[in-house]
Structures are given as C-alpha cells and as structure tokens.
Amino acid sequence: MKDSTFNPKQQEKDISSKIVAGLERISEVFKVLLWEKAKLVGLSPIQIQILIFIAFHKRNLCNVSHLAKEFNVTKPTVSDAIRILDKKGLIIKDFSSYDSRSYSIILSDLGNDMVSKTYDFSFPLKKQIDGFSNKDLESLLGTLSQLIYKLNSNGILTVQRTCYGCKFYNKKQDIDYCNLLQKELIKKEIRLDCPEYEEK
Numbered sequence: 001m002k003d004s005t006f007n008p009k010q011q012e013k014d015i016s017s018k019i020v021a022g023l024e025r026i027s028e029v030f031k032v033l034l035w036e037k038a039k040l041v042g043l044s045p046i047q048i049q050i051l052i053f054i055a056f057h058k059r060n061l062c063n064v065s066h067l068a069k070e071f072n073v074t075k076p077t078v079s080d081a082i083r084i085l086d087k088k089g090l091i092i093k094d095f096s097s098y099d100s101r102s103y104s105i106i107l108s109d110l111g112n113d114m115v116s117k118t119y120d121f122s123f124p125l126k127k128q129i130d131g132f133s134n135k136d137l138e139s140l141l142g143t144l145s146q147l148i149y150k151l152n153s154n155g156i157l158t159v160q161r162t163c164y165g166c167k168f169y170n171k172k173q174d175i176d177y178c179n180l181l182q183k184e185l186i187k188k189e190i191r192l193d194c195p196e197y198e199e200k
C-alpha cells in the first residue's frame with residue numbers, strides 16, 4: 001500500500017512513481033477535452049474518437065473488431081456507437097470487401113463535416129507541448145515511443161504502430177533504420193502511428 005504510485009510520500013522518494021502519477025493526470029486531459037467537444041456536437045467521446053480514427057486510417061483498420069482493440073472497449077460498445085453514428089447519417093457500412101456478417105466503416109459527407117468540427121479537440125494539449133524546446137520534444141518522443149512499445153510487448157497496451165514493433169524496423173550499429181522507406185530514421189522521425197506499419 002505504502003509504495004502506491006498515488007501515495008505522495010512514495011512519489012517523493014521514487015521518480016518513476018512521480019512520472020506514473022503525472023501520466024495519470026495527463027490522461028485526464030483527454031477525457032476533459034473530449035467531453036467538452038462531445039457536449040458541443042451532441043455525440044459521445046467514443047463516437048468522436050471513432051469518427052476521427054476512421055478519417056485518418058486505412059480501411060482494413062476501420063471495423064468493429066479493430067476499433068474495440070484500438071480503444072480498449074468491448075465489441076458491443078463499438079457496435080452501439082456505430083449504430084448511433086449510422087442513424088445520424090455520419091458513417092456508411094461497407095460490406096463489399098468482407099463476408100456478409102462483417103463490414104468496414106467509412107465516413108459519409110456528414111461524417112466528414114463532423115470530423116472537421118471535432119478533430120482539433122486535442123489542440124489545447126498540443127499548444128502546451130509546442131512550447132517545449134526541440135531538444136525536450138525529441139527526448140519526450142523517444143521516451144514515449146519506447147514506453148508504448150514496452151507496454152505493448154507486455155500485453156498491457158493492445159495496439160501500437162511504432163517503428164520498434166514493425167517488421168521493417170532495423171537497428172544497425174545504433175542507427176534506427178526503416179527497410180521499407182530505405183532510410184535512416186533520425187530521432188524525431190520514429191513513428192508512433194505509421195500507415196505502413198506491419199507487425200513483426
């Protein structure tokens with residue numbers, strides 16, 4: 001109990017605990033910002049997240065199974081959200097490339113309009129991050145990308161699309177290299193959500 005990362009006394013003597021507590025605070029930011037947007041447009045946070053995800057990712061990731069993994073919710077939760085988005089005319093179910101029980105999800109014109117009203121929910125956070133120096137930003141990206149990869153390797157985070165878990169990634173004498181792009185990846189080029197990512 002005493003060594004809980006949420007115990008301020010534990011945080012005083014252990015920097016990792018302090019960082020975990022900080023990450024927990026930051027995770028609240030996404031909830032707050034999403035709810036603010038949700039109230040404005042009359043959708044739920046998960047419905048907004050699904051629309052934005054569909055807008056920026058390949059069709060093969062835009063289905064109920066993947067969305068459940070992506071957002072760590074159950075398939076019925078995603079199906080419910082999709083049903084409401086469908087009812088509001090914001091998405092279209094595309095049965096063409098799957099068997100008759102399954103479908104991928106694409107945005108309707110109305111859905112695209114909704115994305116243009118909601119995609120910027122994270123900008124207040126980005127604005128604060130923009131204020132850090134390039135050196136700090138590169139260091140933070142390096143730490144985040146390693147952390148995401150480790151959490152995924154340990155089975156805690158179900159989805160990741162970072163270079164470190166990609167079959168095209170190669171470490172050559174301390175140099176990060178992408179075999180697909182055929183180039184060295186300097187620190188700031190390590191990707192967290194690469195469209196070309198393929199699992200090792």
Ligand code: SF4
Pocket residue numbers: 161162163164166167168169170177178179180181191194195196197198
């Ligand atoms: S394909 Fe993308 S994720 Fe994979 S190594 Fe290259 S840049 Fe990184």
